[in-house]
Amino acid sequence: MHVYARIDIEWSAAPALIHASLAARQGWLLGAVIADRWLWADQTWQITPNHSSQRLHWQAQSITQPSLKADLLLELLDSVSSTHVRATLHVEWPKTTFKLWRYWQRRRWLHNELTNVLQHWRDAWTTQSTPSDQLAQSHPRTWQAFHTMNALDQLQRIQALDRRWQQFEHGQLPNLPYSQTDQLPKADLAVDLVYAGGGLGLIHATLMARKGLNVLVFDRHQVGCAHREWNISQAELERLVATGFISWEILERQIIMARYHDGIVRFHAAGSAVAPAELHLPEVLDIALDAGALLDYARQQFLAAGGIIWDNTSFEHVYHDPKQQQTVVAVHKADQTQLIAARLLIDAMGATSPLTLATQPFAGICPTVGTVLSGAEHDQNLGDILISIADTQADRQLIWEGFPGREHELTVYVFYYDQVGAKAKYRHSLLDLFEDYFELLPSYKQLQANAQHLRPVFGYIPARHALNKPKPLAGVLALGDASAQQSPLTFCGFGSFVRNLSRTTDLLEQALEQALLAPQQLSLISAYQSNVSMNWVFSRFMTPWGRPQDVNELQNVFAHVLNRLGYDLARRFFQDQMTWHDYNRVVLGTLAFYPRIMQVAWQVLGWRDWLRWIGDWLRFSRAAFIAQFGQQLPSWLVGRLPKPWLFQYNAAYAEWRAMGWLKSSPEHQSQALGSQPSIKQFG
Template sequence: MSVTPENSKIEQNRKIDNCAPCAAQAVPIMFSKISPEELARQLEPRYPLTVAALREMEGGLHHLEYILNLQERWQKIARGENPLESEVLLYVDPSRMPPADAEYDLVYCGGVLGLFSAAVLARRGYRVAVFDQRRVGTSHREWNISDDELEKFVEAGLFSREEIEQAVAGRYRSGLISFYAGNIPEPPAELNLGGVLDVAIDLAKLLELARRKFEEAGGVCLDYRAFERVTITRTGPVRGVVEVKDKDGRTERLGARLVVNALGAISPLSLVIQGGQPFDGVCPTVGTTATGFEVGERPRQVNPALGDILVSVAHAQEGRQYIWEGFPGHAGEMTVYLFYYDLVGKDFAAKQSLLDLFEEYFRLLPTYKTPGPALRHLKPVYGYIPARHHRAVASASRRGLVSVGDATSPQSALTFCGFGSQVRNLPRLANLLSFSLDHALLEEKHLRAVGAHQHNLSLAWIFSRFMSPYDAVKRPDDVNRMLNVFCAALDRTGPGLTRRFFQDRFGWLDYNRLVLTTAWRAPRVFPFSYEVLGPAGIKNWISDYLRFSADALLRTLYSKLPPTWTARLEKRLSRLAPALAFKLAAHREEWAASGFFKR
């Protein structure tokens, strides 16, 4: 299929705006020369269920082209076909910097979840601009989070509790984690958790409120601007110029002391910043928001008081362990996801098709939730959520350029991509960006400390590997067996540790207790781990564990100091050695975001 960019097709942009794939903002929108209906006819013989469902959705057939574009782009990335640095990121002598049409302290590339920290910084008095290839702050979907995490909006001074409540689409009594236990020796071990992804948020309302507060504070929203490139001074004072194109193809240049990359993990800019390092894992994800499922408390019925966090209903199929996630929303709506964890590489790329996964989604949906006679799919959701984890990778930042959110390719066993991670780290990100601007700490060695990374999550990648079948043909039940053992171990350790684990807030003692409990209950975890991870994976885990332990020791020692001492130390360092103070502040902010300290 031949595709060409047409920035002037703004109406098609708006039709696609009502879908928010996790990697949406990372991929330039391309439009083909054939109509959506013709494309649907071409794809219908192979994907009859998918095409039929999209036909019933408003603007649904337009998504076919976007899915193909995203799918093609991901497969190129997985094969190692990355963009050239000279195309999107340039470092030049100050005398060769292009002129800017306007000057700001920060320019945000990407205006979905990055809008929250942009709004906080604008309210602190910084000059901030945000641009996006769609309308800034657009996302027509629900996200799930907990009240503890929502409190970070209040802590950051962005929203009041009353304002947050206006965007709450629903609350659940608990969330279910359950893995299929048919024909395996391990008994089922369901977990029902409160305080984990138990609040559904209408992100469109929350983003609209953030946009209003951002603009009231003097922030500038630049809608329907496509990213072209960023140029940064090689020497001297740090300054960047971001080039964008508006819907009519006109170039605008935005000057900034600091450029913030919030474009997502597979944008050309993010790939270049990461130095071409390949991803370690990926989570292809599809789903829909729908109405008309059977409501009740029996298996496969929708209970509005319950959410499904991680659920499997069968052993491995098509060589993958499919996992379901589902959350009731407002007005009888329910958002359902189907996804699986996989490795990344040339041998895997061709099989990681979103259209194939969508066809499986519509075929298998009745095995997860029973459709009623009036079942209606309202809109699709889809994306690739890639991650870098156990290997040392290039910094997600460069001189004058810092990456935030999914652009850093973080990974959690639960929140693979992350509204929750963004919100949990909102005060941390705003505080560190403020410090770096106020003290002109804008070199890569400084900015690499800014972000949502956590030392405890450096170990979480191992759990996603256990959720991918090692030998799906001979042992299709491996994943469910191990996860039932793991859930039983979590249940044995108690609700506190279990909740901390699924909130990405587990500490060193938590982790060791969990590993030892799992090994005690199922000694086969050791040979299984070696089989799945191999010698290189075990070596990486040991390295991650040692770094995690060193950070835990540093945190423990720091916590023993009287608060008055630490306050004086940080104040004095800020005057005498701001770079050292910034490094210490980065550690403290990480510990606070992880729930170990209070600010």
């Protein structure tokens, strides 16, 4: 008689630590050693370990009754802030007459036995030395600051993020938690849309719920929890208000922390052959928002629109039936697996999404850390957009950003650009960067005697260096950092997200209504912009390549060129609205001001990326030509396009609008879309 028991449990430790600790144990986890014999279930057992890198496996055979065998398997799944342990216990009893009542009796006993032993070892783990105790020795400034902020629990999450990225950069890509099947598992709940990740995705989900869809949002932590602060411009907030998500009255009363009159870009110039050049950018990033308050409001509005929220729920797997265009999402909630049927899974799990890392690896990275603090000397009418205060340090060009908040608070970030994997200049670690941040902060801002760090902000900001849109998985649509491009200023993707919010929600509504859910159609529903995809070259020039002063020197060159070309072009450049003519004027202006740029570009890019840049420029030119021609199509012709072609045209039109490339009336799109029937709910 074969009897199985399986449970899932969350373990607050890294998979590697759990593996090392349990694999080193004598015998296995069940029973106990008595007189050098392993006893369990009134039997004496011979235990044979058969472990692999991501799982623990013990095979057991009864010494007194050899036909009695057992297997214990623990699969260790990295859930970023914890480890998801999936345990299976299989016992093969000697052949007897099958009796259903005895089978269920043994299965229930095995389940209880497995549950008790895993809970015992998990509880015992918490009594051991915590990671934060170790960090007090290895990263003393970081530990002390987090202790003062009452945020020691955040350190383990940061360690998990570091592990995930280091595994990725060493080529250890996660197994793709995705399957296509024509026999979907039976779901416990059916909705229209499932959002995995409750950060920026919660705002998107709220608008979709207001369109009459049945929407569920889950997050491994609390839905609507922010670990960054955001700043934005007035024009971008106007787009957010235009979606109907929020009113100006609520923004002014609850969300906007501060307005400031100017933003500055300034790079260190000591030892450089190029004179310093400050770039002033008013109305670019001049409004500081309370991210926590904004997401709290989004949570309230989402629930009011009939949305469903599952806190403390981790993603496990997604199953998709391509024929029926239906999806089932497996999640772990309250120590058990739940299955949710939906038309689409919206991947808003950010840069560490297992669906993204396994299928669309990133090429660039911007590690970012900082704090919200009080007691720092700062002009409350000024925001620091990009500031460097020294040349390259440890193969990194550290760049600072600071903007005022409520009651003389100041949000400060430090970050740097780098490639990933074998091309990386530096071992990426948020913890190491935090240690540098707390050491170097006084050289960026003068701190008063009563200065206090109030809360940490951090994250890995990814980038893909390509002009082509990434192709999504069938049944899955990626949003936010999970589908990141590369932009000089949208480090956390918030500005890009807001500018493209109406675009992505409207296109998603149309795709659902017309069942245009094939991967090539889902790829059109994104914040992708062809002009932003050219910016990977600029980020490469912010990565050290030669002399310590090289990065700062070249950035001062760009600042001189942008000052000469005028404020309007500089604003478009920093707000992802650069035109084809803008890009060429910047390139030619840089060549005229700094003829060595060709030599430097060859040194930084190498011949392969040089050719790639030329190819990207040609594709960018083609995109600009299509935009110029496409928006001139007569509305009567657009309205007669077949539905798939019309959807593609609407997506392109929305992209041109987001980039500020429209010169004709939006009448084309409104006439083409016409009136939309109500969307039928799934289930």
